[in-house]
Amino acid sequence: MTNRLRDFLAGAIFIVLGLVFVIGTLGLERGTAFRMGPGYFPTVLAGLLILIGVSIAVQAAREEAVPITMHAVPWRGLVLILAAPVLFGLTVRGLGLLPAIVIVAAVSSFASRRMRPALAAAITVALTVFCVLVFNVGLGLPIRLIGPWLS
Amino acid sequence: MELIDNLALGFATALTFNNLFYCFLGVLLGTLIGVLPGIGPTATIAMLLPVTFALSPVTSLIMLAGIYYGAQYGGSTTAILINLPGESSSAVTAIDGYQMARQGRAGPALAAAALGSFFAGSVATLVLATAAPALADVALEFGPAEYFSLMVLGLVSSVALAHGSVVKALGMIVLGLLLGLVGQDVNSGIPRFTMGFPELYDGVNFVAVAVGVFGIAEILRNLETEQDRDVAVQRVTNILPSWEDLKAMAAPVVRGTVLGSALGILPGGGAILSSFAAYTVEKKLSKTPERFGKGAIEGVAAPESANNAGAQTSFIPMLTLGIPANPVMALMIGALIIQGITPGPNVATDEPALFWGVIVSMWIGNLMLVLLNLPLIGVWVRLLKVPYYVLFPAILAFSAIGVYSINSNAFDLYAVAVFGILGYVLVKLDCEPAPLLLGFILGPMLEEHLRRAMIISRGDPSVFVTRPLSGVLLLLAAAILVIVFMPAIAKKREQVFQED
Numbered sequence: 001m002t003n004r005l006r007d008f009l010a011g012a013i014f015i016v017l018g019l020v021f022v023i024g025t026l027g028l029e030r031g032t033a034f035r036m037g038p039g040y041f042p043t044v045l046a047g048l049l050i051l052i053g054v055s056i057a058v059q060a061a062r063e064e065a066v067p068i069t070m071h072a073v074p075w076r077g078l079v080l081i082l083a084a085p086v087l088f089g090l091t092v093r094g095l096g097l098l099p100a101i102v103i104v105a106a107v108s109s110f111a112s113r114r115m116r117p118a119l120a121a122a123i124t125v126a127l128t129v130f131c132v133l134v135f136n137v138g139l140g141l142p143i144r145l146i147g148p149w150l151s
Numbered sequence: 152m153e154l155i156d157n158l159a160l161g162f163a164t165a166l167t168f169n170n171l172f173y174c175f176l177g178v179l180l181g182t183l184i185g186v187l188p189g190i191g192p193t194a195t196i197a198m199l200l201p202v203t204f205a206l207s208p209v210t211s212l213i214m215l216a217g218i219y220y221g222a223q224y225g226g227s228t229t230a231i232l233i234n235l236p237g238e239s240s241s242a243v244t245a246i247d248g249y250q251m252a253r254q255g256r257a258g259p260a261l262a263a264a265a266l267g268s269f270f271a272g273s274v275a276t277l278v279l280a281t282a283a284p285a286l287a288d289v290a291l292e293f294g295p296a297e298y299f300s301l302m303v304l305g306l307v308s309s310v311a312l313a314h315g316s317v318v319k320a321l322g323m324i325v326l327g328l329l330l331g332l333v334g335q336d337v338n339s340g341i342p343r344f345t346m347g348f349p350e351l352y353d354g355v356n357f358v359a360v361a362v363g364v365f366g367i368a369e370i371l372r373n374l375e376t377e378q379d380r381d382v383a384v385q386r387v388t389n390i391l392p393s394w395e396d397l398k399a400m401a402a403p404v405v406r407g408t409v410l411g412s413a414l415g416i417l418p419g420g421g422a423i424l425s426s427f428a429a430y431t432v433e434k435k436l437s438k439t440p441e442r443f444g445k446g447a448i449e450g451v452a453a454p455e456s457a458n459n460a461g462a463q464t465s466f467i468p469m470l471t472l473g474i475p476a477n478p479v480m481a482l483m484i485g486a487l488i489i490q491g492i493t494p495g496p497n498v499a500t501d502e503p504a505l506f507w508g509v510i511v512s513m514w515i516g517n518l519m520l521v522l523l524n525l526p527l528i529g530v531w532v533r534l535l536k537v538p539y540y541v542l543f544p545a546i547l548a549f550s551a552i553g554v555y556s557i558n559s560n561a562f563d564l565y566a567v568a569v570f571g572i573l574g575y576v577l578v579k580l581d582c583e584p585a586p587l588l589l590g591f592i593l594g595p596m597l598e599e600h601l602r603r604a605m606i607i608s609r610g611d612p613s614v615f616v617t618r619p620l621s622g623v624l625l626l627l628a629a630a631i632l633v634i635v636f637m638p639a640i641a642k643k644r645e646q647v648f649q650e651d
Contacts, residue, residue, distance in 0.1 A: 007316075010580040014322045021329050024344040034610025038336035038343055041598045045329050052322040059318065070579065071375035078575075081370055081547070082568045088551040089564030101548055108547040111374060112540030123544050131548055139205060141556055 001070045007060035014053030021046035077111040084108040096147030097136065101128045154280060157507050161280075164508030165515055170213055173206065177214035178516045181221020182523060186229055186531050187539075190546055191239070192222040193478045193588075194369060197361035198546070200486055201553040208490040209505040213512040215486060219479050220272065220462045220513065223422055224520045227264040227455050228531050231257060240422035240458040243430040247443060247450030254446050259392040263400050263448050264455040265524050266392075271408040271456035272517035275463035278412045279510050282464075283499065287471040290496035295603035296614050300624035302597050305418035305474050307628040309589055311635045319582045327587035330355055331594020338602065350562035357485050359563045360591055362550045363570025364584045365478070370543050371575045390525055392448075400452035403433050407453035411460030416467050418476045418589075425461030426454035463513055470506060471496055474593070478585045481592040 025046060031037030084104045092100040105127045109120035135141045164170060184195045196215050203211030226241035231248035244264065251260040293301070310320040333344045334354030345351040392400070410432060411425035433453045434443045443450050465476040466483075473494035475481035487494045492502060499506045524531070554563050574584050608614035616622040 006580055010319055010322075010577075010582055013577070013580065014326065017326060017329075021344065024346075028341065028343060029339075032610060033605055033612060036602050036605060038339050038341045041601060042329060042332050042343060045325055045332070049322060049325045049329065052318060052325060056316075056318050056322065074371065074374040077374035078371055078572075081367060081374070081543070082571055084547045085367075085551050085554070085564040085567040085571075088555065089561035092551075092555055093561065097552070101552070104548045104551050105544045108544045109540075111370075111543065114538070114540050119541070123541060127545055127548055131552060135552055135556075139202060141552070143552075143556070143559070 001068055002065040003068050004060050004063045004065040006068065006070070007063065008057050011053045011055070011057030011060060014056065015050050016053075018046050018048075018050035018053055021049065074111075076113070080107050080111040092143065092147075094147045094149040096145050096150065097141075097143045098128065098132060098145045099147075099150070101131045157284075157503070158280060158511060160503055161507030161509075161511030164209060164504045165213065165512040170210055170508065170512060171515070173210050173214040174217050174512050174516050175519055177217020178221035178224075178519050178523065181218040181223075182225035182228075182520065182531070183534070184218070185222040185225020185227075185241075186534050187537065187542060190369065190542065191365065192219050193361065193482065193585075194366035194546070194550075195222075196479060196482045197358055197365060198550045198553050200358050200482060201556045203486060204489060204557075208487065208492055208502075209508045211486060211490065212483065212505065212509050213516075215483055216466070216509060216513060217516045220459060220516065221520060223455075223459050223462050224265065224268055224524055225531070227268075227451075228261065228524070228528070229535060231260045231264065231451070232532060233535060240426050240462075241455070242423075243426050243454045244451055246430070247445070247447045250444065250446035251448065251451065256446065258390040259396045259448065260451050261528060262390055262392045262525065263396065263452040265521050267400065267404040267407065267452040267456035268459040269517050269521045270404050271411060271460040272463060272520075273514055274408050275412050275415070275460040276510060276514040276517075278460075278464055279467055279470075279513070280507075282416075283467050283471050283506075283510070286467060287496040287499040290472050293496070293620075294618070295600040295607065296618050296621040297624065299597060299600040299604055300615055300621040300628070301472065302474060302593050302600070304624045304628040304631075305468070305476070306586070306589060306593065307631050309418045309476070309586055311631045315581060315583050317635050319580075320586045323577070323582050323584070323586040324590040327590020328594040328597065329590075330360070330587075331591040332598060337595070337599065348562065350560060354595075355591075356554070356557060356560075356563045356566060357482075357591060358557060359554050359566040360570050361478070361482060361588060362554055363567045364574035364587060366546060366550055367567060367571025368574030368578055368584065370546065371571070372578060373539055373543075390528065396448055399448050403429075403449040403453035404456045406432060406436075407456030408460045411457030412464045414457075415461030415464030416476070418468065418474065422458040422462040422465070422477075425457040429453040429457035459517075466509075466513075469494060470498060470509070473498075473596075475589055478588040481588050484592055 021042060025039045025043045028039030029037035030039040030043060084107045087107060088100045088104050091103060102124055105124040106120065109115050109123055136145055181192065184190050184192065196218055203214060223240055226236055227244050230236040230241040230245035231252050234245050234249035236242045236245050248260045251257065306324050310317055310324065333351055335342050335352050342352055407429040410429050414425045414428060430450060430453060433449045434440050437443065437449065465480055468474050468476050469480040469483055473484060475484050484494050492498065550567065551564060554567055557563065578584060604614055615625055
């Protein structure tokens, strides 16, 4: 990876996101400067974002390419860390708070390559007990501990 | 005297058992996350925000503030003892602090950091108590045009004072503003950018954005470089600084406090910039600049005083104008809004107990921090040995429960994952996430004030420059943009942030 490629990609992301927002404003009424419709300000901002993206990309093209060290993407961690909140969202209503915490703790424990199963089990148990005590007993969060799927 | 009355009200509020307890809890948590690397105050506050909704507004703000300035204390401990700054605002402290520790002077270094911070915190509290009401009086005169221009100035200067590429930071701001506009338009009720998800009608949940961009992205970055943290920690003996140490650190502490108090008020300023600037100033003023980097106590005392002062005075624009100077303040504004308080110049008059209670609690919290840090340093040292991979299951579990508890909506958790990956990609491409969160909070306010100003002026945009105050603010914003893009300044700006 070079600094040039990195900056070019950054510009490209802003351009793409800007275009996505432009598409989003298409159905919105713009109105006039006097009485702005819901589309006025977003259109201005989305245009500005594209402009900024273009200027970053152009600047990148004119840079001298210098290699930069970029750490490798931790794929295993990436998948497990992103899966944890999603799995919590999918299960908290059906299975309940307690099983959802167990899932989050167990899944995210293994995001690190250094984790050993015994330690992961210990962390999961301790964390679950702690969360139930704090959020359910202590703060009285209105989330069922055991959900309808299990009872 | 009015100030005395106000401070008396503040003490009466802050000294209740409940508020003292949450103040203590806040600074304790702050020190903890300051010591533990990989989780900063922004992510912690985002995570704990939902928990504080059960508390009264003043109590929750006292606790959240405690986390913020407590983290500045804790961050210096790791910087000095193992050369790993727990917070980015302590990065410069590591330069001389770690050298002092290697020379067996870890005790005096820690004492310089703690005492300097306490002095700075006390002075900054007084600055806050005198400057904030005055500024609030001025702000009461503001119309929509002034607010719009002030926010533009705030966003622009947060770019100028942040480190990294200016253009990329501008892009992050605009992206944040656009994300802030997702949801129903306030005036027409028409949904915008909701992609058919009814969950997005109220906008993207800002706690989900903060947890994703700061919490998840940060964990992913730490997983890239999983290194051992069992760096040999020197035994800390003899915490007391000598008479020579005290004499050497007195002036740097005062200078750091002044500099930090001033820079903290600026949008985008706060703790990080303050500490870098203070270190640079000390090195410039020193008769023996060659000692810097080799264990100069001034290089610890000045930045640590400055970052604590900056952390505290950054509350001024938040409490008086309702405008965040940094992401942590953006979260505080979010917390107040959810609690039903609109941050702005009216807070000082409508909610005096909240306003003064929070200010006084900061001084009390600083006192607690000195007591918590110096005698208990051994406990914190032991915590340094906790491996990081043990921590993030806890971070994820708290985040998930916290985010879900706001709306009892699973959709917000999917948003966490989406913003986590977005934040990670952007950070990899060298785009700082802080301006995005500022833009996100300011987006709806900016649009609202723009619309109002244009309706009042009957569509004439010149109102922004013909109203004197608004014109001056915009002129300042333009001047800052011109300055940061001048090649000579741009180079200098890079140097300030690359002290090591």
